[in-house]
Amino acid sequence: MDPQSVHRRRWYILAVLTVSLLVVVLDNTILNVALKTIADPEEGLGATQSQLEWAINSYTLVFAGLLFTFGVLGDRAGRKRVLIGGMVIFGIASLLSAYAQTPDQLVWARALMGLGGAAVMPQTLSIITNVFEPQERARAIGIWAGAVGLGVAIGPVTGGLLLAHFWWGSVFFVNVPVIVAGIALIALLVPESRNPLPGRLDPVGVLLSIVGLVALSYGIIHGGDTGEWLTPGALAPIIGGAAVLGLFAWHEARSDHPAFDVRLFRDPRLSAAVASIALCFFAAAGVFFFANFYLQSVRGLTPLQSGLMVLPFAAAQLMFSPRSAAMVRRFGAKAVCTVGLLLVTAALVGYQFVDEHSPLWVVGVVFFLQGAGMANVMPPATESVMSALPREKAGAGSALNNTARQVAVALGVAVLGSVVASVYRGDLADRLAALPAGAREAAGQSIEGAHAVAARLGPAGEGLIDPANAAFMHGMHTASIAAAAVAFLASMVVLRWMPGRAQDAGEAVPAETSGTPGRRETAKV
Template identity: 55%
Template sequence: MHRRRWAILGVLMLSLLIVVLDNSILNVAIKTIATPAPTGLGASQSEIEWAINAYTLVFAGLLFTSGLVGDRVGRKKVLLGGIAVFGIGSALAAESGSPGQLIAFRALMALGAAFVMPATLAVLMNVFERDEQPKAIGIWAGGVGLAIAIGPITGGALLDHFWWGSVFFVNVPIVIIALVLMLWLVPDSRDPRPGRLDPVGVVLSVVGLVLLVYGIIKGGELADFTDAKVLASIVAGLAVLVAFVVFEKRSDHPSLDVTYFKNKVFSAAMGAIALVFFALMGVTFFGVFYTQSVRGYTPLQSGLLMLPLAVAQMIFAPRARLLVERFGNKATTTAGLLLVATTLAAFATFEADTPIWLLEVVFFLMGTGMAHIMTPTSVVIMQALPREKAGSASALSNTFRQVGGAFGIAVLGSVLATAYRNGIEGKLGLLPPGLRERAGGSIEATLGVVEKLGPKGQALITPANNAFLHAMHVTALCGMGVALVGAVVTALFLPGKPPAGQHDSEEAQLVVAAD
């Protein structure tokens, strides 16, 4: 047991903070980046989805390899290198001159972040003994909640006073502090029998995911999923991912050990994480446009409105293990997913004049549900594999979370875009053809055209709001359906409460089943 383990946990949470913070900061900046220059970059909805997903897909695609590199080279070295690359990427993203540059530099940030995230959990599992691990993981999960809380508020405050790039530049001083503290405090550790790297598997997984997500986002942009380019991209993506699974099954050093998934408990926990992030990332995406474009709140106010979601996570993530001890993983996680599904159903009832306190209650309940999913599933996953495979387990859970989130943004973003375009197109007849095409892209694009037209465009504001609200309702119901599927999976496959005295033997069986 490491004597400075709690101080080490603090440093790990600081490095984790900036990686998670970056995504939640970007959420409130979405509308500003969509605004035409000089205020923003004039990014279209699909370019914004790519700015988010470029980060997510590179991050998810490299997580497993980075976990293995950490196991082999040493987790401290990987942490330090990853944070340095993340800091450089942040500084470059802040100075982007076009949406294309922003997408490229976000991918560079993700390259660094991919090496940070699994290393934090692997170091944590190494410095804490098994009996303290659930508590430490609970605090670690609470740190994710803290980052989600600080992100939108920090982003909103920065956007109120500085240019849009400040939401990335703020990472640089935090990176410097984290590097100094890590050099001083964090011990190095590695797997005595590390796996071999799998470059073919990494390339296949990244290419497959990018093709599939590109097809989904393009389908939403065109409001037509039968388009030849869209179908070709989706089919090619699926084919490459099938090739990836076949290759990994046959490889003697797979980056994704498919045999882990023979354990139903492990698979169900992974599925729950992916599905909840699918639902939640999609909600965050449309939630920002709802609060800023429809309700007229500033970025800072919008960030403050999301505070209850994060506060609930900070309160309940460290305490969720108490419910697990009392009711078991199955009941706790399934109840969490049902609560998330209920909050998504509530979003489908929101209008332009819904009392704002109702939104706050829904965000708080959503954060509560999420806390009771993340902590139990993280513990199940981390304890299902032996300690020396901590990097692999951490990478797997983070990969599924990121891929779930990327698909949430792509699929629910496309549902939102398609429903919005279908709702607004009939109202754009008086516009010139070029403007009509652009105005149908998103509510921000419509409002941008309204601004250019002056008094003549005012008649479009109400139809734009109505079309967006309808699109938001459809998207929220799709998210609810996904959360309900997650609840069914956990209810069927996660373990219930073990009989008194059998807890340790059940954990031992988990390790044997997954090893």
């Protein structure tokens, strides 16, 4: 496929890549609304709370641990080839998940989905970087970033619709026809690209990145699940993973053929942008995740109704993400990112006005504000990361961007979830002490557990519901204030270190024209 043909098809290529990305992002948010059904012994698999957590965490662990590796592999072996391979794995794993007969089978199938997702996600962004010229790339990345936000928002709606008409496995089976069509379109439209001068392999660097990211992610997940961050089970992998990642950085800085040149972090475009992505998603993702429990458990909405409540977030993403590039051209990345993060901060503070009896339109306004803020953070920050790298390193840059986001999401859900759980149990301690041992443990685990215990106890359990709701809301309010503080910190990082407009900030020469020449790197399909 010649460069002129690629240029003419670039927006069709973007559409195909966006759909491929949407399938991966959508899957996790669809699963969230199906957890209650999967836990049902008659309609689902009778999964325990721990098995449900690992159905989510097995995906996250493999996905976060292998993102960087697949980004580097795509640069070397061919991004289209790795993308198609990842889609095939993701499709097979979706089928295995849909027809799992036991919770353990579902956990392992989800881990395989994480493997496929890790291969898909970095290739989508790195192919966009190579297909679009710098003057159009920011707009394309804005659309790509909007797909991430859209997947977060429409997943619950899709899941609710499927569960209303089909069996629980339909939330996974729905991926298969989309993936089959996606593979055919990728083969037809997307050009192959790779680093034309890959140099020698860096197996030590790749291995250190896998071990470090997997250990760190496991420790974060374990600490969040148990709420015990100072035990060896959480501390050892977190400290060990951080130490291995430090060793990875030390090795890469001294290698003459690094998998990723960590010296690029000297560029404020890269370092400030990665920090803003990580801090923003840490703050927003954790609170956004627990808003689902608020809508379903406290307000009693169905999965479909709670999914529809997230549509204002999706609308904001669709409205603002594609326009972020124009805003950056007019005001500069620093101004746009800072304002976006301040909007996220305001939205997180807005959760203080949400309680057990708030009008639902208040929740919609908070979601819209949060979506608008994130739509003006991720596209310019992602473009800053990608523009700091030569095109032949696009896979590594894409993986860095996505790894920062994924680890931050896991950390946000785990840490802020621990805050919610700690406040919830503390406020409910007196009520829990009066319950039988088995019921006490179930009610103390979650708001959903408290409602289930109250239902089992009948009239004797009615007095548990209102205190449990109040305790959960107190925990959510506390976590949202902590998240708002993190988002505000991110805005200050951007304001201090991210360059403004190119002509005012004295930016370094873009990667395309600097020492390592960027090139389109297209080859025959």
